Amino acid sequence: MxxxxxxxxxxxxxxxxxxxxxxxxxxxxxxxxxxxxxxxxxxxxSSKEDLLMQITHQAINGFNRNLEKIMNLQLPVREKFILAFESHLNSLTSNMSMAIVLLREAFSLGEHQHSVIQQATDQYLDLWCRILDEGLASGEFHHTNSRLTALSILGSLNWVYRWYDSNKRLSPNELAREFANIFLRGIERR
Amino acid sequence: MxxxxxxxxxxxxxxxxxxxxxxxxxxxxxxxxxxxxxxxxxxxxSSKEDLLMQITHQAINGFNRNLEKIMNLQLPVREKFILAFESHLNSLTSNMSMAIVLLREAFSLGEHQHSVIQQATDQYLDLWCRILDEGLASGEFHHTNSRLTALSILGSLNWVYRWYDSNKRLSPNELAREFANIFLRGIERR
Missing domain, CATH: 1.10.10.60 (Homeodomain-like)
Known part of the structure; x- marks a missing residue:
């Protein structure tokens, strides 16, 4: 209760x-x-800030947990990569308000609390870098600066909260595949 | 005075x-x-909201003016495309605080004022779509959904305000070329 x-x-x-x-x-x-x-x-x-911390922490932890699960699957990197896009956009669009609070309001947290969220966000970025590095190691992807590529991908994905309208034509999975293909064409070795 | x-x-x-x-x-x-x-x-x-309107309007108009100038240059699309990345990141990083107010705070405007900013933002998106369509028409780029590709690019570029530190290794132009190459590899016809 x-x-x-x-x-x-x-x-x-x-x-x-x-x-x-x-x-x-x-x-x-x-x-x-x-x-x-x-x-x-x-x-x-205990406070309004405490609520903001709880919400943003839960949100970023959800993103991290989902991506960790995908990383542990025994699949070609290309498929993990597409799943990562799908997972991100499904999380984002299924609780858009929560994602907006994470992406737009977290800066209002006090220094210590903000650094906890920043650390979890860095961890998420690291997971994306690991997918890219795994693709390089397996020969599926060619060499890129994986951190910059991951930041470019995360920008594209996070920005979706600014323009996505769930009543529009594309489902989160369709949009994820469109976006994943833009980047895959850019990084896959041919 | x-x-x-x-x-x-x-x-x-x-x-x-x-x-x-x-x-x-x-x-x-x-x-x-x-x-x-x-x-x-x-x-x-006249009011605090009026100040926010003035700041965000000036910011988005700057982005639009710069991109219109690039569109009018007699250059191969590939070069306009790279210049557009450079122009965006130079504007963003040379007045990062102004860009942050535009990207993070504009949602606080009242309905009418917000719709003016939204319209100018849509115009900016249209300009990016025109570059992509021009590349398709000239045979330099292959067919993509230009609106989704432009939204993906703008996400990558705008998100930079969240992580870019001007003391770090990359200049805005270097970062612009890295990002432009990720997308160019994805859209150029080979």
């Missing part, structure tokens, strides 16, 4: 942070959204 | 919006930053 309330509060915060931004959302707004007095809300959360 | 003051106020707002975010910055903060009383500041600006 308590854990349902925690989840309800997190979902309310995600909606409000996405719509108004973290700074423009007050603890009172969150209390109103879940039908609690502000004082009662503090039984569940 | 008055126009210098306007510029000084805009620069102060850019610094504050970048550092604290638009919502967390008060008109009082801006007044303090330029050493004016809040009442006097209102001789120069």
């Amino acid at each position: 308590a854990s349902n309330k925690h989840e309800e509060i997190a979902q309310a915060a995600i909606r409000l942070f996405e719509k108004k931004g973290y700074h423009a959302t007050s603890v009172q707004d969150i209390a109103d959204e879940v039908g609690l007095q502000k004082g009662s809300l503090y039984h569940y959360i | 008055a126009s210098n003051k306007h510029e000084e106020i805009a620069q102060a707002a850019i610094r504050l919006f970048e550092k604290k975010g638009y919502h967390a910055t008060s008109v009082q903060d801006i007044a303090d930053e330029v050493g004016l009383q809040k009442g006097s500041l209102y001789h120069y600006i």
